[in-house]
Amino acid sequence: MEKHVVVIGGGVAGMEAAGHLQKSGFRVSLFEKEEKPGGHLNDWYKLFPDRRRSSEVKEYLDKITSEDGIKIITGSIIDKIVSDKNQFRISDKDGKEYSADAVIIATGFDLFKSERKEEYGYGIYDNVITSADLEKMFRSGSIELADGRIPETVGIVHCVGSRDEKVGNLYCSKLCCVTAVKQAIEIREHLPSSKVFCFYMDMRMGGAYYEELYREAQEEWGVNFIRGKVSEVSEAINNKLVIKSEDTLAGKPLKMQVDMLVLMAGMEMSEGGLKLSESSGLNKGNNRFFSPADHHFGSNKSNIKGIFYAGTCTMPMNITETISHARAAVSDVIDYLKDSKA
Amino acid sequence: MQFDPFIIPFNIGLYFIVIYAVVRSVSWFGDLSRPDKLRLQRGFFGKAFGQSIKEIFLESLIHRKILKSNPRLGYMHMSLAFGWFLLILFGTIEADVFGAHHLNAPYKAIFFKFFNPEHGRMGFEAAFSFLMDLILAFILSGLVLAIIKRFSSRVVGIKKTTKLRVLDKIALTSLWLIFPSRLLAESFTSGAYGTGSFLTGSLGSILASFLPAQEMAYPFWWLYSLSLGTFFILLPLTRYMHIPTELFLIFARNSGIKTGDQPGAFREIQIYSCSSCGICIDACQLNFSAGITNIQSAYLMKGIRNNENVSDIAFNCLMCGRCDQKCPVGIELTPLRMLSRRAGETVENEQSIWQKYFPGRQVMLPVKPVSDPSYSWLKQEEPAKTDVIYFAGCMTHLTPAIKNSMITILEASGVRYNFLDEKGGVCCGRPLMLAGQDREARELINHNSQLIWKSGAHTIVTSCPICYKVFKESYYLDVEVLHHSQFIKNLIEEGSLKLNFLHRKVTYHTPCDLGRGSGVYNEPKDVLRHVARLLKSDFEDENSLCCGGSLGNMKISSRQKSMIAHDVATELTKGNPDILATSCPLCKKTLSAATTTRVADISEIVADAIVRTAIKKKLNEPVRKVKVAVDFHN
Secondary structure, eight states, X not given: OOOEEEEEOOSHHHHHHHHHXXXXXXXXXXXXXXXXXXXXXXXXXXXXXXXXXXXXXXXXXXXXXXXXXXXXXXXXXEEEEEEETTXXXXXXXXXXXXXXXXXXXXXXXXXXXXXXXXXXTBTTBTTXXXXXXXXXXXXXXXXXXXXXXXXXXXXXXXEESSSBGGGTBOSOOSSHHHHHHHHHHHHHHHOTTOEEEEEESOOXXXXXXXXXXXXXXXXXXXXXXXXXXXXXXXXXXXXXXXXXXXXXXXXXXXXXXXXXXXXXXXXXXXXXXXXXXXXXXXOBOTTSSBOOSBTTTBTTBOXXXXXXXXXXXXXXXXXXXXXXXXXXXXXXXXXXXXXXXX | OOOOTTHHHHHHHHHHHHHHHHHHHHHHHHHSOHHHHHHHHHHHHSHHHHHHHHHIIIIIISOHHHHHHOHHHHHHHHHHHHHHHHHHHHHHHHHHXXXXXXXXXXXXXXXXXXXXXXXXXXXXXXXXXXXXXXXXXXXXXXXXXXXXXXXXXXXXXXXXXXXXXXXXXXXXXXXXXXXXXXXXXXXXXXXXXXXXXXXXXXXXXXXXXXXXXXXXXXXXXXXXXXXXXXXXXXXXXXXXXXXXXXXXXXXXXXXXXXXXXXXXXXXXXXXXXXXXXXXXXXXXXXXXXXXXXXXXXXXXXXXXXXXXXXXXXHHSOOOOOHHHHHOTTOOOHHHHHHHHHHHOSOOOOOOOHHHHHSOOOOOXXXXXXXXXXXXXXXXXXXXXXXXXXXXXXXXXXXXXXXXXXXXXXXXXXXXOEEETTXXXXXXXXXXXXXXXXXXXXXXXXXXXXXXXXXXXXXXXXXSXXXXXXXXXHHOOOSSEEEEHHHHHXXXXXXXXXXXXXXXXXXXXXXXXXXXXXXXXOHHHHHHHHHHSEEEOOSSOGGGOOOOSOOTTOSSSOHHHHHHHHHHHHXXXXXXXXXXXXXXXXXXXXXXXXXXXXXXXXXXXXXXXXXXXXXXXXXXXXXXXXXXXXXOOOO
């Protein structure tokens, strides 16, 4: 009889894994908490570094998951996985139970809740937004301030909730830098008369063609990069935002006014993933992401045999890495189910 | 004349310690500043003297404060101190009434039984013997507790006791030997003569039944005298120095002497008054939340006494003041720590025995003045004339919801105000002070003081307890300083602020610098009661906890701070409040990272309770968009 594999989380990793499991001859159930699969991809506008539309990737994922043998269950939040003699009982929030021969967890990440850095004023000042909010603006085609005006100067703050001991996140989310560069270019593209200032600690451009994009942003788009963290934001009487920072290259304190401030929210372990790890005894690391069985040659394996990880539930990853990681998870599932046949 | 060589050690010890105490007291008195000397003289002929006698009786003998907070530990201290006092008192009376002469030398009272072995057979004498035995039994019961405490501190309900040095150990052993050796000496003598009451008499007759009591008694009288003598001679080198010093401290305190911000004799008196009881260790959150057990005030006092470099200890402290509140001796621990911070790194040097008995005045050099002031680049501005100044403070600028709420409140109240640091201001100076950098802090204080003077304001309102404390204590301003909780309370009372009642359950966290630091406990709670349902927590007022985010600690990691914050948040959200309220931007920031419960400053809650129609809009000014993070009306 066909083996049944459950995939929890219908984002990039989950969809990719589901598609490849089906190709490998398994029956697949894909659980997604939202009304439609796609995860964060549904919110993005264009992807770095080549700036292709995110909808193209979504189309590919939709195609591979629309095959027979893949059942997509949306609006379902998985609560608990119980291992029972090579079988897994998976229950959702409403108490419905499913069984599976193997499980892939692809619960992904949540964006850091920027309200937690109150000094940046997210949720307090209208024109402080996050990178995710900006993507929505790009998709809608209009970048405007809360009162409908077009911003002339835009500030971008890197490392919001990443590399920040005070919020308990020591790690680098590694994609916010390149997202900032991409978004800075896009702002300049949409609003040619605008000025964009990026406030960074370090530019971490460690991906294929990232550094090139960073260079392009400076040379072709005139984006200003200032090395220094923003310390606080306030609102001036003219509704502009006042940023206090330090230009650490010039060694001077800096104060400037911008119309809009974009916070590059980092990646955190998803709430769903945290709950699952508590309820099902899955190990977490100090960074709260799932801790794989081995960092080098078992990055898809969990501490429970038959449960595997795919994608950003283990660490921050870009889409390319997520897709590779999901395929690797499928390969581990194939090995596991072949062994357990006996 | 009654004499025996065994009394010599006791006599040497006693005369030594009496002379020593007088010499030290005279030298301390000499080291006091002129005003403090005058205070002491006035105190001697005034109320302070009577108060001190009362306090010495209640605290140094009965140990009332320890009894209240920890009855078993209190009993232990009381039985030793009060018991010994009674033993001396009644021993002297006994010697006076029943001895050969009146007005005897002290040793005759202490060794009464040796010189009067036949005493106590019948009638009044027997009753008195009974009393003396009862007192001895009282002391011995405390001694048993003390010995158990050394080996298992749980018994008396205290988690950690301070570690001992060699001299402390010898002194402790001699202290422990005093009463058992008295018991045995008296018992043997009683056994030999068939006297003694329920304790010494019974034990004596048992011992005499199988031992040569007459011969056995003498060595124990020697032991008794030796242990007394050793204890007295070692006393100045050990923590037991607190016994005589505390008397001086109580009198000096009642005369109105305070630690102040300069080292001096009063600092030394306080340092020697610490008995290392360890109550401060139990009170310290660094101990019970972050597992740091070597920096508490008892260790600081001991380190200073031993001439160690205490700067690591001095700077590893939240400066929350919880230990000041709990110290049974009433030592001003946090001000003393501030003095050590100002001293910075000190050189550790081995002292000779002579130096240990007579420590040179532990002078701390004043901070060396630097010719070039470090904040000379600050530009002096001309503020607008106003009635009320609102000074948000740096931390409030990092928590803009508080700042916005205060603007809403100020606008709604119709007060003529000037937001002094709206475009960023100069630090109030307290963080520098906490880091021991007083001179630099003074520059900032002078800068801000001039701004405030020039504005002509009569009231300054701040949102930050850290600023509030320094405005109150270290700015010499002729203006009323209010924390915003006090200001809001005034507005409510005078009817300038119309508020709705929000149907919310609120727990209040008292910030250290506002509560213990400045004595403002009730106003924030009154304001909260006006707009919401205030729940009681287990940590109210003086017993409130520190959020862990204190600017005062330069040594602990963010992880340790968050351990403290999590413990505090867990305690304060036990009653499942809708809001965990506080009145400090730093507390708000620290606690909101530690709990899922909404953490809000009281100004945010009040701003949300404002009856909206009551907001007066000035038409000639652009509308300031004020938004509070979460709307409570639903």
